[in-house]
Amino acid sequence: MTRPLIGAAAPHFELPDTRGRAHRPGDYRGRWLLLVFHRHLH
Amino acid sequence: LRARAEEIERLGISVLVLTFESRAMAERYARETELEWPLLIDASRAAYRDYGMRRGAAWEIWNPVWWGRYIELMVRGRRLHAPTGDVYQLGGDVLIDPVGRIALHRVERGPADRPPVEHLLEPVRREASHG
Numbered sequence: 001m002t003r004p005l006i007g008a009a010a011p012h013f014e015l016p017d018t019r020g021r022a023h024r025p026g027d028y029r030g031r032w033l034l035l036v037f038h039r040h041l042h
Numbered sequence: 043l044r045a046r047a048e049e050i051e052r053l054g055i056s057v058l059v060l061t062f063e064s065r066a067m068a069e070r071y072a073r074e075t076e077l078e079w080p081l082l083i084d085a086s087r088a089a090y091r092d093y094g095m096r097r098g099a100a101w102e103i104w105n106p107v108w109w110g111r112y113i114e115l116m117v118r119g120r121r122l123h124a125p126t127g128d129v130y131q132l133g134g135d136v137l138i139d140p141v142g143r144i145a146l147h148r149v150e151r152g153p154a155d156r157p158p159v160e161h162l163l164e165p166v167r168r169e170a171s172h173g
Contacts, residue, residue, distance in 0.1 A: 039132060
């Protein structure tokens with residue numbers, strides 16, 4: 001695993017949301033994007 | 043973070059929340075919390091790994107310093123469920139700038155270690171003030 005560093009290109013992913021819609025970081029190019037990685041849901 | 047959702051939108055920041063838990067658990071969480079942002083399901087935790095979200099050690103996870111945070115959540119009316127996923131997986135926050143580069147990267151130090159929202163917004167405000 002390579003730990004992302006400040007200034008590095010954001011790693012690609014394609015993940016579905018709870019409604020089945022796929023999201024990729026590249027979809028948000030031109031805007032700021034905050035990724036919030038959750039611990040287990042409680 | 044959610045209390046500042048309108049401000050975050052005004053700043054031009056999109057938010058995606060990621061979980062590694064099951065679709066059923068994610069759907070229940072999104073419904074019960076009326077989450078305003080998409081909740082992405084990363085069952086393999088590939089994105090967690092690629093973005094450097096590590097698993098915590100036992101002393102980090104079960105540290106009494108975090109218990110007060112859970113009590114605070116319950117006092118605020120949050121209904122907490124017994125964990126079904128990997129309790130050792132830590133979360134964190136990554137802010138990506140408009141050209142796709144990582145501007146902020148933060149991994150939690152423990153289960154209830156959430157940063158001040160202002161810390162997450164700081165790179166955006168800094169860029170705006172220079173722009």
